[in-house]
Amino acid sequence: MIVGTPREIKNHEYRVGLTPESAAELVRHGHRVLIERGAGEGIGAHDAEYEAAGAALVADAAQIFAEADMIVKVKEPQPAERAMLRGGQILFTYLHLAPDADQTRDLVASGAICIAYETVTDRHGGLPLLKPMSQVAGRMSVHAGANALEKAHGGRGVLLGGVPGVMPGKVAIIGGGVVGFNAAQMAAGLGADVTILDRSPEVLERLGIHFENRAKTRFSNAHNLHECVTEADLVIGAVLIPGAAAPKLVTREMLGDMKRGAVLVDVAIDQGGCFETSRPTTHADPTYVIDEVVHYCVANMPGAVARTSTYALNNVTLPHTLRIADDGWKQALSDDPCLAEGLNVWNNQVTCQPVAENLGYRHVPVTRALNA
Numbered sequence: 001m002i003v004g005t006p007r008e009i010k011n012h013e014y015r016v017g018l019t020p021e022s023a024a025e026l027v028r029h030g031h032r033v034l035i036e037r038g039a040g041e042g043i044g045a046h047d048a049e050y051e052a053a054g055a056a057l058v059a060d061a062a063q064i065f066a067e068a069d070m071i072v073k074v075k076e077p078q079p080a081e082r083a084m085l086r087g088g089q090i091l092f093t094y095l096h097l098a099p100d101a102d103q104t105r106d107l108v109a110s111g112a113i114c115i116a117y118e119t120v121t122d123r124h125g126g127l128p129l130l131k132p133m134s135q136v137a138g139r140m141s142v143h144a145g146a147n148a149l150e151k152a153h154g155g156r157g158v159l160l161g162g163v164p165g166v167m168p169g170k171v172a173i174i175g176g177g178v179v180g181f182n183a184a185q186m187a188a189g190l191g192a193d194v195t196i197l198d199r200s201p202e203v204l205e206r207l208g209i210h211f212e213n214r215a216k217t218r219f220s221n222a223h224n225l226h227e228c229v230t231e232a233d234l235v236i237g238a239v240l241i242p243g244a245a246a247p248k249l250v251t252r253e254m255l256g257d258m259k260r261g262a263v264l265v266d267v268a269i270d271q272g273g274c275f276e277t278s279r280p281t282t283h284a285d286p287t288y289v290i291d292e293v294v295h296y297c298v299a300n301m302p303g304a305v306a307r308t309s310t311y312a313l314n315n316v317t318l319p320h321t322l323r324i325a326d327d328g329w330k331q332a333l334s335d336d337p338c339l340a341e342g343l344n345v346w347n348n349q350v351t352c353q354p355v356a357e358n359l360g361y362r363h364v365p366v367t368r369a370l371n372a
Contacts, residue, residue, distance in 0.1 A: 006061035012284055075094055076103055095114060097345075140304065141265045160187065175237070176197070177240055237267055240268060243355060261292060264295050334370050
């Protein structure tokens with residue numbers, strides 16, 4: 001199979017779909033690997049390293065999209081990239097389709113076979129290809145929030161850890177999954193006053209045992225959510241419903257009761273955001289203010305720490321990339337029901353039920369694609 005990786009073109013996205021080491025593994029399996037020149041520069045992987053790995057360097061993305069049987073990326077294809085996809089071509093990347101009607105329409109029209117990292121599961125119902133980026137984003141959310149809290153950046157001027165004689169900042173984390181857990185670790189490590197909200201008693205019990213007195217847990221209902229959000233200096237949205245748009249848990253009305261200069265960090269922005277006032281921002285212009293509350297809604301947070309993120313991502317995606325390349329997408333997905341959960345678009349149809357429900361498409365079961 002010919003496997004191609006173009007340079008990412010989303011704003012301030014420095015990650016790359018394949019590291020030189022991953023390219024070398026594909027070559028060892030007998031595949032031809034095409035890499036756009038400069039694709040790895042953002043992680044310090046130079047063209048010479050890809051050549052040494054056995055990959056072929058090409059001048060531009062157009063050649064990769066024209067020749068490759070499978071495109072391996074990091075972020076969802078941008079409009080110019082979607083226009084180059086062709087029927088039967090495999091696209092393996094993050095997609096986050098539920099809140100993105102334009103991308104979904106273009107992928108359906110392309111006829112490409114689109115497999116999304118974020119809906120691939122494991123035997124326990126986890127999301128192994130999303131997990132490393134959730135770990136990164138969760139940890140980064142506290143860094144980003146602490147920075148936005150500085151007065152020069154529009155915040156309240158609060159140091160999360162406080163100092164002797166001065167109370168620490170209050171952090172409310174909505175969601176106790178991978179993002180929330182990692183955010184709580186960072187915030188508690190700084191000495192902040194941390195509260196984690198979740199609706200699962202099992203999750204709350206696990207978090208309580210882990211953090212003991214370093215973080216508090218509360219059941220997420222309307223009253224507790226409002227109380228925690230309005231008392232917080234920093235609110236981190238860490239809600240995820242796999243494949244579906246995130247629920248809007250913090251309303252515009254709540255902002256009126258929040259502290260002036262408080263900060264909202266919406267890690268769920270890739271899935272549409274869990275704050276009613278959220279809209280995607282970029283690393284170039286990461287924040288905006290509504291009702292004197294600072295919003296940080298960067299849609300590719302891990303791209304800022306591109307080297308760490310790329311290697312963490314390749315650690316979990318490479319086995320699946322090899323399986324698809326070695327066996328073909330249909331055999332690979334037939335053999336692995338967890339990987340089959342990643343199929344979102346096939347044959348001009350939507351095969352991911354939450355995406356179909358969110359965007360009004362007829363849902364076609366993955367089994368129909370595999371048996372066609």
